[in-house]
Amino acid sequence: MEKIKRTTIKDIFAAPQEYEGKQVDVKGWVRTRRGNKNVQFVALNDGSTIRNLQIVFDMSRFSDEELKPITTGSSIHVQGLLVASAGKGQSVEVQAGELEVYGTADPATYPLQKKGHTLEFLREKAHLRPRTNTFGAVLRIRHALAYAIHKFFNDKGFYYFHTPLITSSDCEGAGAQFQVTTLPLNDLPLTEDGKPDYSEDFFGKMASLTVSGQLEGELGATALGSIYTFGPTFRAENSNTPRHLSEFWMIEPEMAFYEIEDNMDLAEEFIKYCVKYALEHCADDIDFLQEHFDPELKERLNFVVENDFVRLPYTEGVKILEEAQKEGRKFEFPVFWGADLASEHERFLVEEHFKRPVILTDYPKEIKAFYMKLNDDGKTVRAMDVLFPKIGEIIGGSQREENFDKLQARVDELGLTGMDWYMDTRRYGTVPHSGFGLGFERLVLFVTGMQNIRDVIPFPRYPKNCEY
Ligand code: ATP
Numbered sequence: 256m257e258k259i260k261r262t263t264i265k266d267i268f269a270a271p272q273e274y275e276g277k278q279v280d281v282k283g284w285v286r287t288r289r290g291n292k293n294v295q296f297v298a299l300n301d302g303s304t305i306r307n308l309q310i311v312f313d314m315s316r317f318s319d320e321e322l323k324p325i326t327t328g329s330s331i332h333v334q335g336l337l338v339a340s341a342g343k344g345q346s347v348e349v350q351a352g353e354l355e356v357y358g359t360a361d362p363a364t365y366p367l368q369k370k371g372h373t374l375e376f377l378r379e380k381a382h383l384r385p386r387t388n389t390f391g392a393v394l395r396i397r398h399a400l401a402y403a404i405h406k407f408f409n410d411k412g413f414y415y416f417h418t419p420l421i422t423s424s425d426c427e428g429a430g431a432q433f434q435v436t437t438l439p440l441n442d443l444p445l446t447e448d449g450k451p452d453y454s455e456d457f458f459g460k461m462a463s464l465t466v467s468g469q470l471e472g473e474l475g476a477t478a479l480g481s482i483y484t485f486g487p488t489f490r491a492e493n494s495n496t497p498r499h500l501s502e503f504w505m506i507e508p509e510m511a512f513y514e515i516e517d518n519m520d521l522a523e524e525f526i527k528y529c530v531k532y533a534l535e536h537c538a539d540d541i542d543f544l545q546e547h548f549d550p551e552l553k554e555r556l557n558f559v560v561e562n563d564f565v566r567l568p569y570t571e572g573v574k575i576l577e578e579a580q581k582e583g584r585k586f587e588f589p590v591f592w593g594a595d596l597a598s599e600h601e602r603f604l605v606e607e608h609f610k611r612p613v614i615l616t617d618y619p620k621e622i623k624a625f626y627m628k629l630n631d632d633g634k635t636v637r638a639m640d641v642l643f644p645k646i647g648e649i650i651g652g653s654q655r656e657e658n659f660d661k662l663q664a665r666v667d668e669l670g671l672t673g674m675d676w677y678m679d680t681r682r683y684g685t686v687p688h689s690g691f692g693l694g695f696e697r698l699v700l701f702v703t704g705m706q707n708i709r710d711v712i713p714f715p716r717y718p719k720n721c722e723y
Pocket residue numbers: 429430490494498499500501503505648649650651652692693694695696697
């Protein structure tokens with residue numbers, strides 16, 4: 256074949272007039288082939304967009320034998336003339352001139368046939384599901400959101416701060432940790448009292464995968480002013496829910512000189528920015544997901560962008576839930592002041608009571624982490640959870656306790672050890688500061704309208720599952 260620069264299908268549809276009447280060179284995977292003995296139509300997808308490019312084969316120029324390998328899933332290279340299309344469904348198409356088949360996909364065994372597959376089936380074939388329309392759409396949206404996140408913070412003067420994935424701090428308290436060790440598990444060196452001897456381990460002490468970069472993030476914020484982290488996080492909790500993964504990505508901004516109100520303002524602006532970015536830059540993919548999975552998707556996304564989030568103290572939230580209960584609303588888990596709210600409670604407030612996102616603040620200190628700033632009432636802390644329709648908690652954050660003595664008292668009360676490095680942020684030049692954590696996959700869930708968090712990450716990890 257003659258050497259012509261390859262064009263992506265996305266580029267062709269972005270400016271078809273630039274290519275019309277010219278030879279184009281396209282490469283991709285065949286979605287479908289249909290036609291008759293005179294003409295054959297191939298729908299070609301190259302992953303750059305959800306849209307397929309129609310390739311037309313004039314069968315007076317090609318033999319049946321040449322087209323035989325072109326089945327669903329095969330990969331081809333085509334050169335031909337881009338012309339306005341007479342058929343409906345597409346504006347332009349390619350009149351095939353030259354064909355090269357890269358790889359066949361035997362229809363007898365290729366798992367992704369053109370009929371739609373269930374998401375459960377595709378989860379079993381997770382190594383191939385990025386080739387489906389649905390996962391293509393989800394993964395492109397995921398990319399756009401990741402880019403929007405970096406852009407949002409960069410444009411605001413935040414610095415991307417890299418916190419460690421392997422940590423020896425076991426006080427993060429956000430969830431059960433996976434241990435990292437090179438000790439031989441079938442021949443453990445033991446200390447005198449029969450415990451594993453971590454002095455023999457790789458790091459000379461016990462180490463784990465991080466459950467949150469926040470504590471280290473605070474070291475960044477109290478030096479660079481405003482930082483954010485964006486990286487993988489690991490939790491060994493046995494939560495088999497549609498909202499939990501064992502390995503997920505988290506964004507954790509941390510800001511010096513921010514009080515709780517500033518923190519809430521930032522969280523609300525941040526989520527709205529990301530949702531708006533996806534609406535503006537992923538229209539084709541969102542349209543596809545709306546059509547096939549969730550007829551209210553765009554309405555819900557626009558609603559979040561256009562409306563203020565409710566801001567409500569925990570104590571008021573509990574009153575509303577207790578009222579609802581009195582009026583006959585049943586909940587599986589008990590509601591009382593001091594209870595950690597379950598997802599059903601959060602979703603009641605958001606979906607049934609207020610019908611909009613809610614930022615719940617000032618939780619009882621007993622159910623929140625040790626580093627949150629104590630309110631004057633001595634009972635509640637300046638926590639803020641952002642609760643979303645269909646998702647429940649999407650963000651958890653707080654103003655941090657900046658007073659050395661108050662924080663030390665909490666550390667002692669809870670018997671936390673090895674915190675000296677963290678306490679130095681309060682010991683030297685302490686400042687009011689705040690931050691929060693957004694679960695990236697929960698944001699992707701919300702924006703795509705998918706139902707299960709395992710379907711918004713390419714290679715999900717969850718209890719009893721670690722494929723590829
Ligand atoms: P949940 O109560 O839903 O388990 P959490 O209180 O443990 O959440 P945080 O420790 O505050 O959550 O973590 C910050 C954010 O990280 C959460 O708001 C959520 O968006 C996300 N997140 C937490 N755990 C998971 C998980 N296992 N998988 C995916 N995202 C998670």
